[in-house]
Amino acid sequence: NAGVTQTPKFQVLKTGQSMTLQCAQDMNHNSMYWYRQDPGMGLRLIYYSASEGTTDKGEVPNGYNVSRLNKREFSLRLESAAPSQTSVYFCATLTGVPYEQYFGPGTRLTVT
Amino acid sequence: GQQVMQIPQYQHVQEGEDFTTYCNSSTTLSNIQWYKQRPGGHPVFLIQLVKSGEVKKQKRLTFQFGEAKKNSSLHITATQTTDVGTYFCAGPGGGFKTIFGAGTRLFVKA
Numbered sequence: 001n002a003g004v005t006q007t008p009k010f011q012v013l014k015t016g017q018s019m020t021l022q023c024a025q026d027m028n029h030n031s032m033y034w035y036r037q038d039p040g041m042g043l044r045l046i047y048y049s050a051s052e053g054t055t056d057k058g059e060v061p062n063g064y065n066v067s068r069l070n071k072r073e074f075s076l077r078l079e080s081a082a083p084s085q086t087s088v089y090f091c092a093t094l095t096g097v098p099y100e101q102y103f104g105p106g107t108r109l110t111v112t
Numbered sequence: 113g114q115q116v117m118q119i120p121q122y123q124h125v126q127e128g129e130d131f132t133t134y135c136n137s138s139t140t141l142s143n144i145q146w147y148k149q150r151p152g153g154h155p156v157f158l159i160q161l162v163k164s165g166e167v168k169k170q171k172r173l174t175f176q177f178g179e180a181k182k183n184s185s186l187h188i189t190a191t192q193t194t195d196v197g198t199y200f201c202a203g204p205g206g207g208f209k210t211i212f213g214a215g216t217r218l219f220v221k222a
Binding site: 031033035040041042043044045048050056058090094098099100101102103104105106 | 118121143145147153154155156157159160200202204205207208209210212213214215
């Protein structure tokens with residue numbers, strides 16, 4: 001089992017460019033999440049999907065869109081990248097009891 | 113809104129010294145979780161505490177959940193260089209959300 005996979009691992013964008021971060025899980029978990037991590041800021045929730053067919057905003061949704069393509073896949077789209085979106089992006093799922101977040105390896109994004 | 117505060121932000125220790133990080137919530141938590149993130153890595157679940165006053169141990173790590181279920185601590189006895197990383201506490205954020213503390217970054221000098 002691969003767990004949670006994310007592509008790409010690294011990306012450099014220019015301001016105004018768009019891109020989609022991909023996340024896939026093979027653990028049959030219902031809930032999936034996108035976080036960003038900035039130095040000293042911990043993990044901030046961008047969007048989440050409690051189950052297939054639903055998505056909801058988290059703490060910092062501005063500038064992002066998401067798609068829950070099916071139970072396995074949850075993508076994050078930056079329509080017009082800004083330098084403030086330079087960060088590490090983690091996709092995660094929610095397991096059953098205990099309710100732990102299971103994280104992917106992350107995508108390191110730089111916007112110049 | 114709900115907040116989970118974590119202190120200290122950084123801690124430098126000599127190998128063999130003890131280390132403690134503290135977590136405080138603005139609201140009562142049904143459970144609290146702890147995660148470890150190695151430098152350059154992703155957060156990895158360590159443990160979940162559910163009961164008031166609960167204490168759990170994992171080798172040199174001791175986790176406590178306060179009686180009021182609003183605070184928690186992680187104590188590492190006799191740190192080793194393998195303990196280096198950032199330790200996060202996290203609690204339920206309503207619905208299916210999880211609220212993470214900002215983390216405590218541990219540096220261990222050999």
